[in-house]
Amino acid sequence: MSLAAAEAPPAPRRRWLRLPGREARRGLALVSPTFLYALMLLAAPLTLVVLISFWTQDYLTLDRTFTLANYRTVWLDPQESPLYRLLMGRSLAISGLVTVATVLLAYPIAYFVAFHVERNKALWLFLITIPFWTSYLLRVFLWKVILGYNGVLNSALMGMGFIDQPLTFLLYNANAVVITLAHAWAPFAILPIYVALSKIDRSLLEAAEDLGDGPLRRFWRVTLPLSMPGVIAAALIVFIPTVGDYVTPRLVGGTDGLMIANMIQVQFGKANNAPLGAALSVSAMLIVAAISLLFLWLNRRFSRGGA
Amino acid sequence: MTDDRTRGRALITLDRVEKRFGEVAALDGVSAEIMEGEFFSLLGPSGCGKTTLLRLIAGFDEPTRGTIAIDGKPMAGVPANLRPTNMVFQSYAIFPHLDVAQNVAYGLRRLRLGREETARRVTEALGMVDLAGYGKRAAHALSGGQRQRVALARALVMRPRVLLLDEPLSALDKKLREQMQVELRRLQRAVGITFILVTHDQEEALIMSDRIAVMFDGQIAQLASPETLYRRPVNRRVASFIGVMNFFEAQVTGEAAGLIELDVAGLGRIAIPAEQAPGGVNGASVSVGIRPEMLTLLFSESDRAEHEVSGEVVDAVYYGDMTYYDLRLPGAARPATVSMRNTAGRPILRPGERARVGWGRESLILLA
Amino acid sequence: MSGRRGGPGWLRGYAIGYLVFLYAPVFLLPIFAFNDSAIIAFPLRGFTTANFEQLWATEAMHGALANSLKVAVAASVISTLLGICAARASARYEFPGRRPIIGFIMLPLVLPEIIVAVALLVVLVQLGFSLSLWTVVLGHVLICTPFSIAVLSSAFLNMDRSLEEASQDLGEGRVMTFLRVTLPLVAPGIVASLLIGFTISLDEFIIAFFLTGTEPTLPVYIWSQLRFTAKLPGVMALGCMLLLLSLALLGAAEYFRRRSARQTGSTGGYL
Structure with missing residues (x-):
């Protein structure tokens, strides 16, 4: 080795040129099968859906010229768009209601398990999750049985003499959809809130009490703010998937309770108009993503200002 | 500076060892020789690089620059499983799915000693740490002090050239810790293996070591016998860290x-x-x-x-x-x-x- | 504060009321399954096991069940393998893009299932694949993998990293360390992941509805039966059996999770 080479200063390493280290390479190699699977069967399909939404279909042949026609049909067309907009709006409204109801109903139970169950926490969590593991289709169907004209609820109320005629506002409308979905998504709301609550350092609550807060003020000023991450997670976990729910509106929604997913299914199925279905899907996803981001942003602003 | 080197030959040679994690230098040019059969301590406050140095010697990490040689052989590229070192971990790292004897025998499997010789060496090692008869005990049924002894037996049974101890006593309460300090020192004299102890406890280092390297900010501030370190510290920082x-x-x-x-x-x-x-x-x-x-x-x-x-x-x-x-x-x-x-x-x-x-x-x- | 242990009375009462709400449909299932009536409504008519006996004679149901079992086994095995890779990578290694990559893999957890189903359908049709049980498996792996990762991540994270270092320190290489230390310690997590993946796949409807060819899975079969009032008592009986199967699988999953928790000394679960 020549002296000049030995004394040459080492080339300055650039950050963006630096190759990943041994550990990083191992990690990347290990995650790559799963990542590739997700790329091929999630990213690529989603991309294709977006592409197709800009194409048109005539029976079985796809016309691949770029067009906004599908989006015009969904949002502007005087004949068709009112229906799509109605379904979209109703999906969002129902999902919003379901989210609020589920989170409000779930919070006390999460609070109960986190703070007042001493020994059997695991048992309670297990009990809460069991119904989630029974057939989704049958659970939804059984709500139809409960809420129906000759259903369990009506029979019981009539049997006890509270009503003379069966109540008809229970089934085949948006109410039924909200109740059924609030039931189906309960564990997904309870668990994140429970995790957030159980992470709260108990001495913080004692400190609040020590500094003069009663139970309500302490809850409002310490417990609730500290559990907000769980509430946010619960809200998003419930809101995003329920917008696209198909089974529940079909079974218990009647015609007044149908949602956007039912229309998407029709476009891909009977109507044989995949591009329009794709445009509906993309529109729904964009709206949901926008609402979720807005929600996260508002929460961040709120919690920063509040703390 | 007085040279308190124990007589004998260097077993581990550290030459300008440097370790960087991103922009941070955990070790900044450490050179030292660790002698055959001595009880050597790396002493310093948390974050001084002492554990990093121990892990480099064990082979869990590679130095960014500089060389480590054990027994005259450079260790660059030699993975932990092929080095003549064994470690007692801070958490003890007792395998929870194995019982005490299986834990101790873990590393012997590769040596293919045969069932009887393996059992003999396990019994011997357990006896050495006062755990004779505990072989069938489940790992989770052990107290902190017992776990520490199992970890020690598991490493010693390998008959390493160097035993590395990463804050082995920090999880024990004061009384047990003091007792173990004396026992460890006696054990080291009995087996004659080189021990390298990482500790932040200056009293522990003084009691147990032949020589101590006091480390600050990734460098050795002073390397000397306990007495020299106490009586002739080289600077204010060393002086106020010890006593x-x-x-x-x-x-x-x-x-x-x-x-x-x-x-x-x-x-x-x-x-x-x-x-x-x-x-x-x-x-x-x-x-x-x-x-x-x-x-x-x-x-x-x-x-x-x-x-x-x-x-x-x-x-x-x-x-x-x-x-x-x-x-x-x-x-x-x-x-x-x-x-x-x-x-x-x-x-x-x-x-x-x-x-x-x-x-x-x-x-x-x-x-x- | 009144009674830290039991909590205020109203909170406990609410909790019990909530459980009743959660279990209402589940309780009805056996009631109607054993009810001797062709319509699913009160009042009850009498006890019968005819609905269960009828199940034995329904060939179409047997075919659907066999299809579902095949799909569920394939989906749970593949998703657990993929989950092991991803969970191990994210728990053990630091690599560029770790959070976005894992986040992307977990995306099906919050994506409406109909979107997943539609997207897969479109791509499979474009590529000229014919729909079969395998296309259902592809979709189910996608939605089961996030659950596998969630279960396995906690198994990998709960494991003290120095255990693997100790194994290497005692002379074992990378592969043997994985076999002798890592695998036994995360085995309960793997079993739990298999069981959960199996249960999810067995119950999944939308993706199967879109991607199944001529061979329906059990939920698709049930969906087709829900339209016929006469078939409903039989469906109730089938639902009962499925419920028992789910409970058995979940009990097994919980048992393995607890065993794992005892072994690694951790108390936290993946729930």
């Missing part, structure tokens, strides 16, 4: 015939031998250190010392066997701490009382 030290401001007024003449604020003019400046003399303004036990209160008129000054008691803290006094000495920036053994008939002074303090010049140390 308690009083510091006084001083001016160097002259150097002649192996003596350094000093004017010490609070203690007066004095000349000390040059060897009492292990870090050398840099500039005219220096610090002088003296341990609390090297200062003596002269209680009766007839008590005499080589040098003495008088001051006022600011505070007295009673420890039972000892009393620690803080004394304000005229001219000194801070009160000086003096420790006195509470022997029979010796009074305890109260704050406000005046007292004479005596010391000998050989107990002073000049710090850079």
Whole structure:
């Protein structure tokens, strides 16, 4: 080795040129099968859906010229768009209601398990999750049985003499959809809130009490703010998937309770108009993503200002 | 600097070892030799790089620059499983799915010793750490002290050239810790294997080690025997990390015939031998250190010392066997701490009382 | 604060009421399954096991069940393998893009299933694949993998990393360390992941509805039966059996999770 080479200063390493280290390479190699699977069967399909939404279909042949026609049909067309907009709006409204109801109903139970169950926490969590593991289709169907004209609820109320005629506002409308979905998504709301609550350092609550807060003020000023991450997670976990729910509106929604997913299914199925279905899907996803981001942003602003 | 190297040959040679995590240098050019059969400690506050160095020796990480050689063989590229080192982990890392004997026998499998020889060596190792008869015990049924012993047996059964101990006693309570310190030292003498101990506890390092490397900020500040480290620390940082030290401001007024003449604020003019400046003399303004036990209160008129000054008691803290006094000495920036053994008939002074303090010049140390 | 242990009375009462709400449909299932009536409504008519006996004779149901079992086994095995890779990578290694990559893999957890189903359908049709049980498996792996990762991540994270270092320190290489230490310690997590993946796949409807060819899975079969009032008592009986199967599988999953927790000394679960 020549002296000049030995004394040459080492080339300055650039950050963006630096190759990943041994550990990083191992990690990347290990995650790559799963990542590739997700790329091929999630990213690529989603991309294709977006592409197709800009194409048109005539029976079985796809016309691949770029067009906004599908989006015009969904949002502007005087004949068709009112229906799509109605379904979209109703999906969002129902999902919003379901989210609020589920989170409000779930919070006390999460609070109960986190703070007042001493020994059997695991048992309670297990009990809460069991119904989630029974057939989704049958659970939804059984709500139809409960809420129906000759259903369990009506029979019981009539049997006890509270009503003379069966109540008809229970089934085949948006109410039924909200109740059924609030039931189906309960564990997904309870668990994140429970995790957030159980992470709260108990001495913080004692400190609040020590500094003069009663139970309500302490809850409002310490417990609730500290559990907000769980509430946010619960809200998003419930809101995003329920917008696209198909089974529940079909079974218990009647015609007044149908949602956007039912229309998407029709476009891909009977109507044989995949591009329009794709445009509906993309529109729904964009709206949901926008609402979720807005929600996260508002929460961040709120919690920063509040703390 | 005095060389306290144990006689024998170097087993581990560290040459300008450097370890960077991103932009942060955890080790910044460490060179040292660790001798065959010695009990060597890496001592320093958390974040000083001592654990990083131990992990580099074990082979869990590779140095960014510099070389590590064990037994003359460079270790670059040699993974942990092929190095003649074994480790006692801070968490003990007892395999929870195996019982005690299976834990101890874990590494023997590769040696293909045969069932009987394996069992013999496991029994021997368990006996060595006072766990004879515990072989069938489940890992989760062990106490902290027992886990520590299993970890030790599991490493020793491999008959390593070097045993690495990463804060092995920090999880134990005080009494058990003190007992284990003595036992570990005795065990090391018995098996004759080189031990490298990482600890942040200066007392532990002093009690157990043949030599100690004191580390700050990824560098070895001083490498010496416990006694040298205590009596002749090279700088203020080492001096105050190990034991308690009083510091006084001083001016160097002259150097002649192996003596350094000093004017010490609070203690007066004095000349000390040059060897009492292990870090050398840099500039005219220096610090002088003296341990609390090297200062003596002269209680009766007839008590005499080589040098003495008088001051006022600011505070007295009673420890039972000892009393620690803080004394304000005229001219000194801070009160000086003096420790006195509470022997029979010796009074305890109260704050406000005046007292004479005596010391000998050989107990002073000049710090850079 | 009144009674830290039991909590205020109203909170406990609410909790019990909530459980009743959660279990209402589940309780009805056996009631109607054993009810001797062709319509699913009160009042009850009498006890019968005819609905169960009828199940034995329904060939179409047997075919659907066999299809579902095949799909569920394939989906749970593949998703657990993929989950092991991803969970191990994210728990053990730091690599560029770790969070976005894992986040993307977990995306099906919050994506409406109909979107997943539609997207897969479109791509499979474009590529000219014919729909079969395998296309259902592809979709089910996608939605089961996030659950596998969630279960396995906690198994990998709960494991003290120094255990693997100790194995290497005692002379074992990378592969043997994985086999002798890592695998036994995460085995309960793997079993739990298999069981959960199996249960999810067995119950999944939308993706199967879109991607199944001529061979229906059990939920698709049930969906087709829900339209015929006469078939409903039989469906109730089938639902009962499925419920028992789910409970058995979940009980097994919980048992393995607890065993794992005991072994690694951790108390936290993946729930």
